[in-house]
Amino acid sequence: xxxxxxxxxxxxxxxxxxxxxxxxxxxxxxxxxxxxxxxxxxxxxxxxxxxxxxxxxxxxxxxxxxxxxxxxxxxxxxxxxxxxxxxxxxxxxxxxxxxxxxxxxxxxxxxxxxxxxxxxxxxxxxxxxxxxxxxxxxxxxxxxxxxxxxxxxxxxxxxxxxxxxxxxxxxxxxxxxxxxxxxxxxxxxxxxxxxxxxxxxxxxxxxxxxxxxxxxxxxxxxxxxxxxxxxxxxxxxxxxxxxxxxxxxxxxxxxxxxxxxxxxxxxxxxxxxxxxxxxxxxxxxxxxxxxxxxxxxxxxxxxxxxxx
Numbered sequence: 001x002x003x004x005x006x007x008x009x010x011x012x013x014x015x016x017x018x019x020x021x022x023x024x025x026x027x028x029x030x031x032x033x034x035x036x037x038x039x040x041x042x043x044x045x046x047x048x049x050x051x052x053x054x055x056x057x058x059x060x061x062x063x064x065x066x067x068x069x070x071x072x073x074x075x076x077x078x079x080x081x082x083x084x085x086x087x088x089x090x091x092x093x094x095x096x097x098x099x100x101x102x103x104x105x106x107x108x109x110x111x112x113x114x115x116x117x118x119x120x121x122x123x124x125x126x127x128x129x130x131x132x133x134x135x136x137x138x139x140x141x142x143x144x145x146x147x148x149x150x151x152x153x154x155x156x157x158x159x160x161x162x163x164x165x166x167x168x169x170x171x172x173x174x175x176x177x178x179x180x181x182x183x184x185x186x187x188x189x190x191x192x193x194x195x196x197x198x199x200x201x202x203x204x205x206x207x208x209x210x211x212x213x214x215x216x217x218x219x220x221x222x223x224x225x226x227x228x229x230x231x232x233x234x235x236x237x238x239x240x241x242x243x244x245x246x247x248x249x250x251x252x253x254x255x256x257x258x259x260x261x262x263x264x265x266x267x268x269x270x271x272x273x274x275x276x277x278x279x280x281x282x283x284x285x286x287x288x289x290x291x292x293x294x295x296x297x298x299x300x301x302x303x304x305x306x307x308x
Contacts, residue, residue, distance in 0.1 A: 004067055006065075006066065007066040007067040007069065008067075010066065011023070011024055011069055012024070014071055014072065016185065017184065017185050018054075018056075018244055019054075019185070019188060019243075019244045020051060020053050020054040020056070020243060020244050021053070022051040022053025022054055023051055023053075023058060023069070023070045023072065026038065026040070026067070026068065026069045026070065027039065027052070027070070028042075028049040028050060028051060028052065028058040028060075028070040029049065029050055029051075029052050030047065030048070030049060031047070031048040031049060031050050031221070031222065032222060032224050032236075033224050033226055033235060034221070034224070034235030034236055035235075036052070037049060039060055039061075039062075039067075039068040039069045039070050040068050042060055043060070044059075046060075047060065049070060050219075050221075051070075051072060053243065054072075054243035054245075055219050055221075055240045055241070055242050055243065055245075056072055056073070056074050056182065056219075056243075056245050057072070057073045057074060058070045058071065058072060059071055059073045072182070074180075074181060074182035074244070075180065075181040075182065076181060076182060076184065077170075077176055077181055077183070077184070077187065077200070078172045078176070079143075079144070079170060079172060079173075079184070080144050080171045080172065080173060081144065082144065084144075084173065085144070087171055087203070088142055088171060090203060091142050091169065091201055092128050092129060092142050093110070094203070094204075094205070094206055094207075095129055095140060095201070095207045095256065096108050096109075096110050096129050097206070098206035098207030098208075098256075098257075099129065099131060099133070099207050099256060099257055100131075102257035102258065103131075103133050103134065103257060105132075106131040106132045106133055107131050107132060108130070108131035109129070109131060110128065110129055111126055111127075112126070112127065112130050113125075114127070114130070114162065122161050122162050123158050123161065125155070125158055125162070127139035127140065127141060127159075127166075128140055128141050128142045129142075130164075133257045133258075136262065137164050137165075138165045138166070138167065138283040139159055139165075139166050139283075140167055140169055140256065140283075141155060141166060141167070141168050141169070142169050142171055142201075143168050143169065143170045143171070143190070144171070149185060149186055149189055149275055152168065152186060152189065152190070153276075153278060156193070156278060156280045157278045157279075157280060160278070160279065160281045163281065164281065165262045165263070165281040165282050165283040166280070166282060167199060167256065167260065167282065167283035167284070168190050168193070168194075169199050169200075169201050169209055169256075170190065170198055170199065170200050170201065171200075171201045171202065172200055172201065172202045173202070174202060175202055176202075176210070176212065176248055177248070178248060180242070180245050180246060180248075181245065181246065181248065182244050182245050183198075183214055183244075183246055187214075188214070188270075189270075189275055189277075191213075193265060193282060194282060194284050195284065196213050196214075196289065197212060197251060197285070198211070198212050198214070199211055199212075199285075200212055207255055207256045207257055208253050208254065208255050208256075209253070209254055209255075209256065210250060210253060211250070211251040211252070211253075211254055211285050211287065212248045212250055212251070213248075213249040213250075213251065213289070213290065213291045214246035214247075214249075215247045215248075215249040216241055216242070216246070216247070217241070217242055217245060217246060217247040218239040218241045218242060219239065219240060219242055219245075220238075221236040221237070221238055221239070221240055222236045222237070223235070223237030224236050249290070251287050251290045252290070254285040254286075254287065259285050259286055260285055260286065261284065261286050262281060263281070263282050263283075263284050264280075264281055264282075265277065265279065265281070265282050267279040
């Protein structure tokens with residue numbers, strides 16, 4: 001595989017992660033003039049740049065091993081990575097202890113093996129946390145960035161075979177904050193599963209999670225004038241909605257023991273996403289949507305949660 005093919009593969013992976021293919025052509029727009037710049041001739045000094053498709057910031061990348069190109073640049077959530085497993089374990093321990101306090105009879109267990117029941121089609125599973133609240137079972141999976149999207153899909157479907165609802169919790173190394181950010185692919189996927197919200201956690205929250213909706217936000221395209229080819233030109237002077245950058249919109253805090261209910265999620269494919277959400281049982285918060293319908297990007301209208 002030659003340099004160009006390797007570079008193209010890398011750009012395609014970046015585009016999928018960013019949720020936008022607008023930079024695959026290796027061109028971006030100058031934020032001040034609106035002019036389209038080619039990566040092969042542009043330099044960092046020619047910036048700042050933005051993606052012509054999703055309007056998020058873009059940076060130019062030049063290196064000897066790849067073809068010159070632009071890449072999406074945005075704030076990301078401070079998720080727990082593969083090298084920070086101690087925070088994954090801290091999250092698991094804090095939540096398990098708080099659930100035990102909420103219902104000491106719930107038999108809360110960390111890393112319990114749910115043994116394969118082949119005759120019933122039930123695969124072997126090892127949830128991060130499992131137990132019962134008022135005799136109603138559910139499992140908690142603590143998501144880390146090392147988990148691939150297919151793994152999330154596989155485990156979500158597998159728990160549904162067992163008839164057990166699942167809640168995916170995304171642990172962070174620090175609070176998410178209120179500034180706009182670009183959700184990762186798996187964050188967008190979980191946002192779809194849970195009807196337009198993701199459950200974030202950071203140290204000290206116990207079994208309480210922060211439900212966050214990814215609300216639309218906009219960027220300013222500054223007005224500018226210049227002369228080109230003997231003609232006066234102008235661009236900008238308006239706001240454009242980002243397509244991949246979102247503003248975190250917090251809902252009420254939710255305790256995994258007292259603020260959640262079991263729900264059956266019908267199979268569907270989220271808008272602008274290639275990954276299908278399987279039919280599954282989820283453990284979701286009981287709050288009504290706290291965001292304006294005009295902010296919705298996904299199928300986020302839940303049915304009434306079941307109580308069993």
